[in-house]
Amino acid sequence: MLAIETEHLTKSYDGTTRALDDLTLQIPEGAVFALLGPNGSGKTTSVRLLNGMLTPTAGRATLFGLPAWEDVPRVHALCGVMTETAHPYEPLTADENLAFFGRLHGLDDAEIRNRADRWLGFFSLAGDRHRPVKTFSTGMRKRLLLAIAVLHAPRLLFLDEPTSGLDPEAAHAVNSLIRRLATEERVTTFLCTHQLRYAEDICDLFGFIAHGRLLASGTLRELQTRCRDALTLEVRGTGFPPDRATQVGADGVLRVPVTGDDEAGGLLAGLHAAGATVFEARQVRMNLEDLYFAVQKESRHG
Numbered sequence: 320m321l322a323i324e325t326e327h328l329t330k331s332y333d334g335t336t337r338a339l340d341d342l343t344l345q346i347p348e349g350a351v352f353a354l355l356g357p358n359g360s361g362k363t364t365s366v367r368l369l370n371g372m373l374t375p376t377a378g379r380a381t382l383f384g385l386p387a388w389e390d391v392p393r394v395h396a397l398c399g400v401m402t403e404t405a406h407p408y409e410p411l412t413a414d415e416n417l418a419f420f421g422r423l424h425g426l427d428d429a430e431i432r433n434r435a436d437r438w439l440g441f442f443s444l445a446g447d448r449h450r451p452v453k454t455f456s457t458g459m460r461k462r463l464l465l466a467i468a469v470l471h472a473p474r475l476l477f478l479d480e481p482t483s484g485l486d487p488e489a490a491h492a493v494n495s496l497i498r499r500l501a502t503e504e505r506v507t508t509f510l511c512t513h514q515l516r517y518a519e520d521i522c523d524l525f526g527f528i529a530h531g532r533l534l535a536s537g538t539l540r541e542l543q544t545r546c547r548d549a550l551t552l553e554v555r556g557t558g559f560p561p562d563r564a565t566q567v568g569a570d571g572v573l574r575v576p577v578t579g580d581d582e583a584g585g586l587l588a589g590l591h592a593a594g595a596t597v598f599e600a601r602q603v604r605m606n607l608e609d610l611y612f613a614v615q616k617e618s619r620h621g
Contacts, residue, residue, distance in 0.1 A: 320383065322348045322475055322507035323369060328378035330364050338364045340531040342378070346524060348474075351501045351508045353518040355611055356528035362511040364531075366477050369509070370398055382475060396424075399473035399506075401464050403480040409453035413444055413463050416452060417470055424471040431470075438466040442496060458489030465496060469506065476500065476508045482517060490514065494521045519607035527614045534618050542610050547617070548576040549605045552583045554590065556597040563590075577602065 328342040339361045346352045354362050367373040369380055371391040380387040382397055407416045414435060421431035439445045442462040452460060461481060468476060481497065482490035498521045500506040512518050518525065519539065526536040535542055543549040554573040567573050573590075577583045583602055590597060605613065 320348045321381075322346050322350070322383055323352075323380070323509065325369075325380040326378055328365075328368060328380050329376045330368060330373060331376045337376075337531050339368065339375075342533055344526065344533065344536060346507065346509065348383070348507050349501055349505045350524050351497065351510060351522045352524045352526065353510045353512060353522040354526045354528055355512070355515065355518065360528045361531040362528060363479070365528075366400075366479065366509065366511065370400065370477065371395065396471070397474050399468035399471070399476045401468045401476070401478050401481060403483055405464055407452045407460060407463050407467065410451060412451055413439060413448045413455075413466075416463065416467060420467050421470055426471065434470055434472075435466075438469060441499075442466050443492075456489070457484050458486075458492060461485065461489070461493050462496065465493070465500075469500065469504075474505075474507060476506050477511075478508060479511045480513065481510070482512070482514055490517060497521055515608040515611055525607065527611055529615055529618055532618075535614050539607060539610075542607075542614075543604050546605065546610055546613050548613070549610065550577055550579065551575065551603050552577045552586055553601055553603055554587070554597055555599040556590070556595055558593075558595040559590065560593040560595065 323344065323346040325342050325344045328339060329337055330339040331337045342365060354365060356362055364373065368375055369382065369387055371387050371394040374388055382394055385393060385397070387394055408419065411419065417435040418431050421434065426434070439448050442465060444459065444462055444466065447455070447459065452463065455463065478497065482493050485493065494517050497508055501508055510518065510522065524536065524538060525542060527534045535545060552575050555571070559567055559573055563573055566575055575586060577586065587597065587600055
């Protein structure tokens with residue numbers, strides 16, 4: 320089942336400039352999807368449209384088959400949201416924060432206690448539940464915000480820069496919990512982040528966006544397949560023929576874009592026939608960060 324489906328989703332705030340332009344996207348249930356782009360590219364507008372907080376200029380969107388703007392309370396019940404600027408109430412304890420937000424969602428006290436026990440344990444906060452949040456580290460606050468976001472059992476989680484301000488260890492812990500939510504709880508996650516390295520580790524699907532337009536989307540392997548020069552044969556050796564001189568880096572390694580095993584094998588056979596000595600050869604695929612910048616560059620140059 321599709322958790323999110325959009326068709327030609329468009330939003331203009333002034334009737335002239337399109338903050339989001341013709342977004343067509345499908346995200347299956349249980350996936351972790353990352354929307355990646357610079358500031359002002361349309362990420363926040365996309366989230367607000369899908370949450371029912373904004374109405375589109377054109378196009379349509381459904382969440383688990385439910386039109387995003389026909390029954391906004393039902394949409395909100397399906398969704399949990401954690402924005403980059405969100406903060407728990409610092410004078411309150413973790414338990415008191417969860418009780419406050421649980422009542423906002425219409426949960427009774429017994430249900431809040433049961434769910435607080437579960438999620439504080441899941442996010443490794445059970446031993447700190449009675450401490451004022453003002454004594455928490457930044458990483459602990461992020462984990463508490465995630466507990467608040469999933470307290471009402473949403474099927475879809477929107478996260479905006481969930482690891483901003485965290486050190487690498489805390490960021491890794493938060494990302495591991497996001498992955499667990501998908502694999503163990505089947506919570507679909509729509510993630511907006513600038514942390515491409517972390518996104519590559521935890522996400523199933525990716526979308527690159529700029530100036531309101533989706534430039535590319537798919538799995539990492541699908542994006543690698545579509546991108547020019549995504550696969551390179553790196554050869555360490557000596558005696559490369561003169562016609563390869565421009566492809567040899569300052570480190571002495573020959574780097575040649577290839578399409579796969581057949582082309583790589585042919586290239587190595589040609590080097591051997593030309594008298595080159597090969598010490599090591601490997602095919603290297605672009606990582607997510609490389610792909611992101613390559614796609615952005617291609618979009619700027621047509």
